[in-house]
Amino acid sequence: MPDDAMQQSVIDSPQGVVQLLANLEQRSRNNAKGLPQQELIQSYWEGVMFYVGDSRFIAPLSSVKEILNYPSALTPVPGSKPWMMGVANVRGTLIPVIDLQLFLIGEKTRRTRRSRVLVFTIGSGLSGVLVGEMVGMRHFTRETAKEVQMVSEYFSKYVQFEFDQDGMAWPVFSLQALADDPVFQIAAT
Numbered sequence: 001m002p003d004d005a006m007q008q009s010v011i012d013s014p015q016g017v018v019q020l021l022a023n024l025e026q027r028s029r030n031n032a033k034g035l036p037q038q039e040l041i042q043s044y045w046e047g048v049m050f051y052v053g054d055s056r057f058i059a060p061l062s063s064v065k066e067i068l069n070y071p072s073a074l075t076p077v078p079g080s081k082p083w084m085m086g087v088a089n090v091r092g093t094l095i096p097v098i099d100l101q102l103f104l105i106g107e108k109t110r111r112t113r114r115s116r117v118l119v120f121t122i123g124s125g126l127s128g129v130l131v132g133e134m135v136g137m138r139h140f141t142r143e144t145a146k147e148v149q150m151v152s153e154y155f156s157k158y159v160q161f162e163f164d165q166d167g168m169a170w171p172v173f174s175l176q177a178l179a180d181d182p183v184f185q186i187a188a189t
Contacts, residue, residue: 068088070116111130111132117130149162160177
């Protein structure tokens with residue numbers, strides 16, 4: 001008896017329908033391929049890469065509110081420390097701009113076309129630091145984070161850990177640690 005005729009005779013009774021469904025289920029199970037293996041879900045840490053002098057760093061993307069070109073106009077702040085470059089008016093918001101290299105090392109940042117101002121939150125306002133060269137963004141797997149191996153004394157209190165990628169160490173510069181530094185908070189001479 002052909003399959004179609006046999007199936008027609010089977011589905012004439014409720015038991016036949018149940019048997020047909022059970023057969024279909026068994027055939028589906030026999031032909032089913034296994035479920036895809038659950039892939040390892042990795043979480044990534046994202047950062048903004050920049051240079052201070054010859055030293056490269058990466059700042060958490062979550063702490064950078066905005067990346068600006070060097071402002072066309074900065075209003076000087078009388079009586080401020082030399083690293084306080086002035087105040088920029090960014091879309092109606094006044095943002096103090098600090099030369100990060102001058103603050104950390106005591107040498108002025110040489111501005112190039114790749115220089116940028118990283119804007120971050122300090123207290124209830126915003127502040128910006130001029131960095132010599134902005135390189136871009138990078139993603140790191142969280143598992144590659146490790147203790148800092150070597151960092152200059154100028155930066156040591158702002159760097160808690162680093163990422164290792166392709167044999168290169170990427171120290172993580174904490175803008176929050178910079179914002180919390182009492183020396184950074186007092187720009188008056």
